[in-house]
Amino acid sequence: MEKMELIAPCHFGLESVLKREVLDLGYEIASVDDGRVSFWGDAQAICDANIFLRTAERVLLKVGAFKAETFEELFDKTRALPWERYIPKNGKFWVTKAASVKSKLFSPSDIQSIMKKAMVERLKEYYGLEWFPEDGASYPIRVFLMKDVVTIGIDTSGVSLHKRGYRQMKVKAPITETLAAALIMLTPWKKERILVDPFCGSGTFPIEAAMMAANMAPGMNRSFLAEEWDNLIPKKAWYDALDEANDLVDVNVSVDIQGYDIDAEAVKAARQNAKDAGVDHLIHFQERAVKDLRHPKKYGFIITNPPYGERLEEKKNLPELYREFGESFRLLDSWSAYMITSYEDAERYFGCKADKNRKIYNGMLKTYFYQFMGPKPPKRG
Missing domain, CATH: 3.30.2130.30 (VC0802-like)
Incomplete structure (x- = not known):
């Protein structure tokens, strides 16, 4: 060709x-x-x-x-x-x-x-x-x-690729699927490690992580504009790509992925979205405030998109919210945390300086991806 x-x-x-x-x-x-x-x-x-x-x-x-x-x-x-x-x-x-x-x-x-x-x-x-x-x-x-x-x-795509077809249920200020996937890929998280999103909203981080763990191609369940281009792309090329995608899926993978949110409606939406994505059996969603974030295991990952306070009335709650987040994180022995936010005082109230931070544009909004690295788990003998 x-x-x-x-x-x-x-x-x-x-x-x-x-x-x-x-x-x-x-x-x-x-x-x-x-x-x-x-x-x-x-x-x-x-x-x-x-x-x-x-x-x-x-x-x-x-x-x-x-x-x-x-x-x-x-x-x-x-x-x-x-x-x-x-x-x-x-x-x-x-x-x-x-x-x-x-x-x-x-x-x-x-x-x-x-x-x-x-x-x-x-x-x-x-x-x-x-x-x-x-x-x-x-x-x-x-x-x-x-x-x-x-x-x-x-x-060739038509509808933007961030629309995987699973997110029918939306909550306010969602992170796009493509951005969530990219941020997970910027971390050293692997499917053998625990992943928790304490501000999961409509569940995008946990769902994208579960799809990666199960080796599910993001475009498996949607259509593309170029499928109609018989003059340029043989139908067989689409069938071959889909066959390969289907062969790679492992829905029986064993993972520990959790999503929490204080908003009951968000948790309900996240569960439905995970079901539509075919990964609901791989994720545990729960209504829970960030101050109650606990986990007995070590060497876990937090990857999250906490509130930015884009509206003035929400901004006044941010110092307390980030303080509670930081306190919960410090109780998690040997964990790593990654958060994307546009809130300028995130590190100050979180209570420690990030090991790395990366500037990323979320649409026109300048955000930072703060990375607080925990220790690596010991190598198995």
């Missing part, structure tokens, strides 16, 4: 995690930039990336990149790209998103309409048509401009 360049966007600050995932799938990295990893692959790679990558937001098929400082340049260079290679005569195509950073062209709506016109002109010429029915498969185009360099990709 023909080699193509694929682009996988991710959260800013987590490119290294996604790069490792792509390499583990056996594909060659083309480049790593802020918020995205590009790699080389064939049609099979599009299926594999969508089904297996835990930390990518979507998978784009790169059509081209060029420099453009004027709309005329944008039109001419977009028109020069080989659109007929990707979009069939009846394909539905439009520029669904344009983002511009530090570039002379910055109006998304103008960029979108000019590029669509250029594509139409190119395809008119190639197919000898004056009008396109656009009643076939969808080929949504995403474009980002950075310092006047225009990068264009066709979205």
